[in-house]
Amino acid sequence: MDNHPRYRSLFWPILLVGVGIVWLLSNLGLIQQISLGSILKFWPVVLIVFGLDMLFSRRYPWVGAVVGLLAVAGVVALLMFGPQFGITTNTDTKSEIFSSPLEGVKTAEYNFDTSSSPVVITALDDNNSDLISADITYRGTMRFDVNGSDHTTVWMSEYSDNTSWLNWDFSFDNLKWDIGLSPEVPSDIILNGGSGSINMDLTGLQLNSLQTDTGSGSSNITLPQSKDAYLVEIESGSGSVTLRVPDQAAMTLTLDTGSGATSVIIPAKAAVRIEVNDDGSGSFDLPNGLMKASDSSSFDIGAWQTPNYDTAEYKILIQVLGQGSGSLSIR
Numbered sequence: 101m102d103n104h105p106r107y108r109s110l111f112w113p114i115l116l117v118g119v120g121i122v123w124l125l126s127n128l129g130l131i132q133q134i135s136l137g138s139i140l141k142f143w144p145v146v147l148i149v150f151g152l153d154m155l156f157s158r159r160y161p162w163v164g165a166v167v168g169l170l171a172v173a174g175v176v177a178l179l180m181f182g183p184q185f186g187i188t189t190n191t192d193t194k195s196e197i198f199s200s201p202l203e204g205v206k207t208a209e210y211n212f213d214t215s216s217s218p219v220v221i222t223a224l225d226d227n228n229s230d231l232i233s234a235d236i237t238y239r240g241t242m243r244f245d246v247n248g249s250d251h252t253t254v255w256m257s258e259y260s261d262n263t264s265w266l267n268w269d270f271s272f273d274n275l276k277w278d279i280g281l282s283p284e285v286p287s288d289i290i291l292n293g294g295s296g297s298i299n300m301d302l303t304g305l306q307l308n309s310l311q312t313d314t315g316s317g318s319s320n321i322t323l324p325q326s327k328d329a330y331l332v333e334i335e336s337g338s339g340s341v342t343l344r345v346p347d348q349a350a351m352t353l354t355l356d357t358g359s360g361a362t363s364v365i366i367p368a369k370a371a372v373r374i375e376v377n378d379d380g381s382g383s384f385d386l387p388n389g390l391m392k393a394s395d396s397s398s399f400d401i402g403a404w405q406t407p408n409y410d411t412a413e414y415k416i417l418i419q420v421l422g423q424g425s426g427s428l429s430i431r
Contacts, residue, residue, distance in 0.1 A: 114165060115146075118172030125176070145171060193274055198244040198256070199233040206250045207308075208232075208287045213257035215294040217275040218317075223304040224280040231285070235278040281305060293317055293339075303346070314339055314360075325349050329415075336360055336426070345370070350414045357382070358424040365431060371412030373405035374430060380423030387431050 149171045208231060212219070217238060224233060231252060236242060238258050245255040256279075275296075281287060283304045291298070293315035301322045302310070309331040312321075316337050322344045323332065329350040334341060337358045345351070345366045355362065357380070366372055366387065373393065374386060379400040386404060394403035409415060418430060 114168030122176060193237060193239055195237045197235055200231045200246045200254065202229055202231040202282050202284060204249055205231050205252045205285050208285050209253045210281065210287065210289045211255045212291045214277060214296060215258045216296045217277050218297045219277040221279045221281065221300040223283045226283060231282045233280045237274055237276045314341055323349060336362055345416060348414055352417045354419045354421055356422045357426055357428055359426045361427045363429045366416060370416055371406055371409045371414060372416045372418065373403065373409050374418045375403045376401050376420040378422045381425045382423055383427040385429040
């Protein structure tokens with residue numbers, strides 16, 4: 101029979117009371133604002149003090165109380181005096197308009213490196229005097245660089261603020277990248293997506309090329325009509341991708357898909373050739389009315405095209421360079 105008295109550790113009750121005190125002080129404005137994510141940032145401290153409590157509290161119950169009090173006092177002190185040393189728990193949301201004039205520009209290249217913010221890219225009005233106009237709401241630091249005169253290169257990217265190492269805010273509702281591009285000049289677009297959604301309606305733009313790595317967010321892309329053929333390169337990750345091809349457009353479209361579903365929507369009577377160089381584990385659906393145009397004995401690898409492809413004015417060449425575990429549908 102175990103005659104040793106059982107002691108209940110005071111660590112967890114003190115820790116819960118301490119979290120409540122910290123939140124109350126934050127709501128009263130006595131310490132800097134925090135969020136649930138800010139509290140969760142202290143999980144390594146919880147592991148340390150929990151381990152100390154397990155080691156000593158059974159034999160010395162007062163140790164758990166002391167450890168809990170010291171942990172709470174340390175967190176409160178950090179929140180109170182941290183800003184004096186450049187340590188903050190939150191980063192203010194900032195909204196800015198970034199723009200560059202159209203005057204004198206003959207061609208443009210846009211480089212976008214996005215993050216968790218949802219991205220919307222459309223064409224500006226014909227009478228707009230800007231090459232680019234971007235309404236951005238963000239946290240951290242934005243890079244906006246414009247180089248060149250006749251042939252202009254635009255760089256936009258977002259960086260997190262390393263001094264805000266306690267920030268872990270789940271409220272992304274107000275963050276956005278709303279970008280308008282001029283339809284007056286031929287354009288090349290390079291976009292590296294993050295976890296945010298991507299919606300690009302490029303209708304009306306003079307597109308030379310589009311290169312995009314869509315990341316983990318969902319993507320919806322509408323391509324423009326064009327008399328001249330242009331290049332589209334899509335590399336997708338875990339996010340779904342929907343790509344819409346318009347009437348009267350000639351292009352080469354390369355696809356390297358990942359685990360997300362990819363859907364390419366083409367016009368009903370379009371002249372299309374589809375070349376599959378590598379198939380994956382995901383399902384693969386081709387549109388009706390195609391004929392085999394290669395000698396490959398593989399069911400999934402080879403070339404297919406519509407009967408009118410060789411003589412058509414507008415040709416759509418789709419090259420599947422690789423397919424992951426996600427489905428690929430061309431319809």
